[in-house]
Every structure is written in structure tokens, then in C-alpha cells.
Amino acid sequence: MSVASLPKVELHLHLEGAAPPAFIAGLAKEKKRDIGGIFDAGGHYKYKDFWDFLKVYEAATSVLVKPEDYHRLTLAVLEESAASGVVYSETFLSPDFCGGRDVGAWREYLHAIREAGDKAERDFGITLRGIITCIRHFGPDKARETARCAAETAGDWIVGFGIAGDEKIGAPKDFRWSFDCAREAGLRLTAHAGEWGGPDSVRDAIRDLGVERIGHGVRAIEDLALVDEIAEAGIVLEVCPGSNIALGIYDGWRKHPISQLYERGVKVTVSTDDPPFFHTTMAREYEMLNRAFDWDEGVFEGIARASLDAAFCDADTRERIAKKL
Numbered sequence: 502m503s504v505a506s507l508p509k510v511e512l513h514l515h516l517e518g519a520a521p522p523a524f525i526a527g528l529a530k531e532k533k534r535d536i537g538g539i540f541d542a543g544g545h546y547k548y549k550d551f552w553d554f555l556k557v558y559e560a561a562t563s564v565l566v567k568p569e570d571y572h573r574l575t576l577a578v579l580e581e582s583a584a585s586g587v588v589y590s591e592t593f594l595s596p597d598f599c600g601g602r603d604v605g606a607w608r609e610y611l612h613a614i615r616e617a618g619d620k621a622e623r624d625f626g627i628t629l630r631g632i633i634t635c636i637r638h639f640g641p642d643k644a645r646e647t648a649r650c651a652a653e654t655a656g657d658w659i660v661g662f663g664i665a666g667d668e669k670i671g672a673p674k675d676f677r678w679s680f681d682c683a684r685e686a687g688l689r690l691t692a693h694a695g696e697w698g699g700p701d702s703v704r705d706a707i708r709d710l711g712v713e714r715i716g717h718g719v720r721a722i723e724d725l726a727l728v729d730e731i732a733e734a735g736i737v738l739e740v741c742p743g744s745n746i747a748l749g750i751y752d753g754w755r756k757h758p759i760s761q762l763y764e765r766g767v768k769v770t771v772s773t774d775d776p777p778f779f780h781t782t783m784a785r786e787y788e789m790l791n792r793a794f795d796w797d798e799g800v801f802e803g804i805a806r807a808s809l810d811a812a813f814c815d816a817d818t819r820e821r822i823a824k825k826l
């Protein structure tokens with residue numbers, strides 16, 4: 502049996518970033534919108550570096566303008582995830598893109614996404630939960646509006662709050678109000694750090710935002726004292742190796758620090774981030790890790806179990822998913 506077919510839990514997936522390019526191209530055609538410049542001749546997303554990637558990402562997202570578009574997007578994404586063996590997924594959702602941070606509009610988008618999640622659960626056997634993210638390069642004021650959307654819709658489906666976007670703009674402490682607001686609403690917390698920023702960015706996110714998971718966090722490896730602190734505190738890293746390699750942070754799978762972090766006792770999980778942008782899938786991540794580090798089924802089963810333990814869903818959902826692992 503190949504490790505690619507093992508049941509998987511994915512904790513770090515941007516819903517728009519997971520949009521199959523053919524789906525986005527089809528939607529653009531329906532809406533008569535010209536976004537052709539973002540695809541290469543093979544129909545894949547085309548970008549030069551991370552900052553260009555953010556622009557292409559926003560262009561692709563620009564055709565998603567109605568709750569119904571998000572309903573279709575969610576189904577298209579979950580079908581792909583389920584085909585890769587994912588049984589539980591947490592996806593990042595941005596009220597910035599879904600109704601311009603207006604709570605009423607956001608509720609309509611959320612309703613459409615949840616309906617698609619329910620349908621995917623019936624049709625493909627995959628369970629979805631949502632984490633609301635503010636966008637760092639949009640600034641702290643907009644993040645406050647996003648946090649209000651999160652607080653208003655927190656519950657058994659919207660289970661977390663986080664921050665994504667350009668790590669080089671602003672500092673975690675600028676977003677403290679939004680994270681406090683989300684925490685008070687009962688949401689669990691995660692933040693992108695240690696991808697483009699070094700170990701200090703991870704330290705800042707843990708200290709200033711009180712997060713229990715870090716999106717990426719892999720550059721903590723540059724400071725072993727921090728790695729030990731993370732391991733001791735039980736902070737979970739949402740590691741996305743294929744994303745890091747595609748964006749040139751590491752020079753190949755064997756050079757990726759996930760194995761070192763794992764060996765040193767850090768709770769690592771495996772996700773795809775924005776899979777079609779990085780020409781990857783969860784099945785491919787497993788295969789590449791298996792090849793690079795000789796990880797066997799036992800390692801992957803442990804990672805899936807650790808991922809489920811770190812999921813932000815309620816205990817009943819966790820128990821139900823555990824039976825599938």
C-alpha cells in the first residue's frame with residue numbers, strides 16, 4: 502500500500518487558493534471577465550514569486566463575487582481533497598473576499614459554503630470546518646471588521662481565527678485587538694509566521710497573539726532554542742512543504758526542515774496551503790515526504806492523529822473522524 506492512500510487530516514488550506522484553475526477559468530468565462538494573464542499555456546496558475554503570487558491569487562479570487570460562486574468553489578475544492586484521501590479539512594475563509602467584511606453579507610456567503618460542506622460530506626465523505634482569517638497587508642483596521650464577522654458567526658462550524666497575507670507588512674501586535682475579540686467569542690487561534698519571516702516572527706505571533714497553532718512556522722528551525730520552546734509548549738505547526746519548496750524557501754524536499762522539527766519533538770502536521778498554485782495535492786505531499794525522509798505508514802498515521810488532536814472542531818466531530826483514521 503502506498504502512503505498516498507492513507508486517510509488524511511488537513512489543517513491549512515485557503516479556500517480560494519485551492520480553486521482548481523479550470524474552475525476559475527470557467528467562472529471567468531461565464532461572467533465574461535478577462536483574467537487570462539494569470540494562466541500559463543497549460544492552464545495552470547502563473548506567477549514569478551510570492552508577491553506576484555498574491556496578485557494572481559487576488560485576480561483569481563476576483564471572479565468569486567456571489568455566495569453561489571463560493572458554493573460551487575467549495576464543492577470543487579472538497580472533491581479534490583477527498584480524492585486525495587482527506588477525511589477532515591479546515592479551510593481559511595476571508596470575509597474580505599466574501600461580502601467586503603459586512604456581517605450580513607458574510608452570513609450569506611457562509612451559509613452557501615456550509616451547504617456545500619454538508620453536500621460534500623454526504624457525497625465525498627469529507628468533513629469541513631472554517632477558520633476566518635484577516636489579511637495582514639490590508640492592515641489592522643480591516644482586521645477588526647473581519648474579527649467582528651468572526652465573532653458574530655463563531656460556533657460549531659466557524660471554529661477558529663487567524664491571519665494570512667504578506668508577513669513582511671506590519672507586526673503581530675498590531676492585530677492583538679482582533680485576536681482578543683476572536684478569543685472572547687470562543688474561537689481558537691492560529692497565525693501565519695515563520696514562512697517569510699524568521700524565528701522572531703514565530704516568537705512574536707506566540708507572545709503577542711497567544712496562538713496555539715502556527716501556519717508554517719518552519720523557519721523556527723533557525724533557532725533551536727525556539728524549536729524546543731515550541732515543542733515544550735505543544736504548539737502545533739501547520740507545515741506545507743510543497744508550498745515552501747514551490748515558493749523557493751527551501752531548495753528541494755530533502756532540505757525541508759519538517760523532518761528535523763519532527764525529530765526534535767515538535768507537533769508537525771502536513772497541509773497543501775494553495776495546492777493548484779503549487780502543483781501539489783495531499784497525496785503528493787505524503788509521497789514526496791515518504792521519498793525524501795523514508796517516513797513509513799506509522800509516521801503518517803501519527804501525523805494524522807496529531808493533526809486531528811490539533812483540529813479546532815468539537816469533541817463529537819473529532820471522535821467521529823478518529824474512527825476513519
Ligand SMILES: [Zn+2]
Nearest residue numbers: 665693716774
Ligand atoms: Zn497559508
